[in-house]
Amino acid sequence: MSEKQRPPENGFDIAVVGAGIVGLAVAGEILRRRPGARIVLLEREPEVAAHQTGHNSGVIHSGIYYTPGSLKARLCVEGAALMYEYCEQRGIPHERAGKLIVARTKREVEGLRVLHERGIANGVPGLRWLESHEIPEVEPMCVGLAALHSPNTGIVDYAEVCRRLERELRESGATVLLGTRVERIDRSGDRSIVRTDRGEVNAGWVVTCAGLWSDELSRRSGAEDNPRIVPFRGAYLHLAPSDAEPVVRGMVYPVPDPDLPFLGVHITRHIGGEISIGPTAFVAGAKDAYRITRISARDLWSLASWPGTWRVARKFWRTAFTEIRFLLSRRAMRSAAAEFVPEIRRRALAAHGAAGVRAQAVDRDGTLVDDFVISEVPGATHVRNAPSPAATSAFALARELVDRFERNLGAAGRP
Known part of the structure; x- marks a missing residue:
């Protein structure tokens, strides 16, 4: 020193x-x-x-997803209010851009109702249910059977x-x-x-x-x-800069798989105006695998020697195939986002995206700690x-x- x-x-x-x-x-x-x-x-x-912190999507979450009574539920709602207060007091650019969680099938509508109940139980401010015809009032290019609108969800550069x-x-x-x-x-x-x-x-x-x-x-x-940390690499695509109207005003998310702590491929407008699609969620070869080719023998040994890793793999092998498809095909990833914002199919992608690595705790028995x-x-x-x-x-x-x-x-x- x-x-x-x-x-x-x-x-x-x-x-x-x-x-x-x-x-x-x-x-x-x-x-x-x-x-x-x-x-x-x-x-x-x-x-x-x-x-x-420096590789995430920059979203200020409102607290919809988390089990009522959990630390995540309580601290997210409280933390969002404190984050807005901190940024406002110091003039740090931020915006309550709002988010839609969109159901595309009848089964997802039922999942959306569960999220609505959770959000209300967690005290998420301003949460509103939208029927199909009401969705364009919030996001003109978005389609779905129903949606939850969270106006308190925001964006910032963490x-x-x-x-x-x-x-x-x-x-x-x-x-x-x-x-x-x-x-x-x-x-x-x-x-x-x-x-x-x-x-x-x-x-x-x-x-x-x-x-x-x-x-x-x-x-x-x-x-x-x-538990032990299993690193999941999340890759994002970015839309190429364009003078056309942005495909989203804020954020558009799918209804997530309730068995996974990930939120699925979504669309986010960031504080600088750029728009991203993602992330993927695939086990990484290193805890700092911001490049897909980055491999750490030490980190791989930690993964391979932990029983929970193999139990997660056996349980979610179908999900893994979907993630491999996204990993190999930018078109597949864009198509997933276009299911609720079809205009994305007509927009060009930037040559390069971004990636982060999520530290996900996994119990010995294979439980993804949520x-x-x-x-x-x-x-x-x-x-x-x-x-x-x-x-x-x-x-x-x-x-x-x-x-x-x-x-x-x-x-x-x-x-």
Whole structure:
């Protein structure tokens, strides 16, 4: 570590691992509650938002999909309100663009009714059922038997939010150590020793928000080996720039498969005006497989040695064939989106798309974990599963995490 970045001799009060949006929000929440606390934020990459946060669709979700009473349901609705408030106060570009979830068959209409009930139970604001003839009032080029309109669903550049959070942390006196990979966390007395590739950092408590590497870090730091992260690569197509009317005003989604935590191929207008189609969802050859050819022997071994991986494969092999078709054919992927926005068939695709990798926790028994998972060991709180809508929920999830570790500090008799 450079002289400017050398930690104080007696260490830090709290260390946060991971400078995606959740880690940044946690560090900010700690300083909001404890002004003057000695905080260090450690990130393996040379910049913030380098992985899931910087490679997602930029959607501020409203909370429709999630099981009532789950952490996702509660924290998404609360988090969306906090995200809008944060962006409005700081002038970060964002928009309540609205979203339609469209049913194309009678069976999907029944699934849509379930989502409608969930959205109401979760307190999603402004949710409205649309019959077929009402759909063009919201999205003129969209067709379907019925739809749910969520006017509170929005768009934002989460990487821009993260850059603002990083700047505020530094201005508030936090130490931000980029390019510092955390290898494990040990406990010594009442201190946690964070062992990194650049030396040791000690802190009274550690909160880890390590995303794609959350299972490895928590396991090496004394937590149980279940669940494990299985990386799913999501590829997006983009429509070529055009002077024609945009195919969507906001977002158009299909009714998702209730057995999967993915939302299907959808159409999104982003904050910069570009329009994407996707994502796919296929097991990746590496946790940072932003290029399809990227393979990691270590990550492949983790996948192959985990019983849950094979159980998921056996259960969802039909879905895998669909994803392979999307992987091999841009036309097939565009056709899936054109089922509810036919105009897409007449629009040109950009030469290059984009891709992200989703950290999906999978239990040993093959269950795809469909809620945020937080585990605790002496001296550390670990976020074990935080896929979508983690970015939307970031500020609310940060409050939840800080509440938990403060209860632990109180139980240990410390202020």
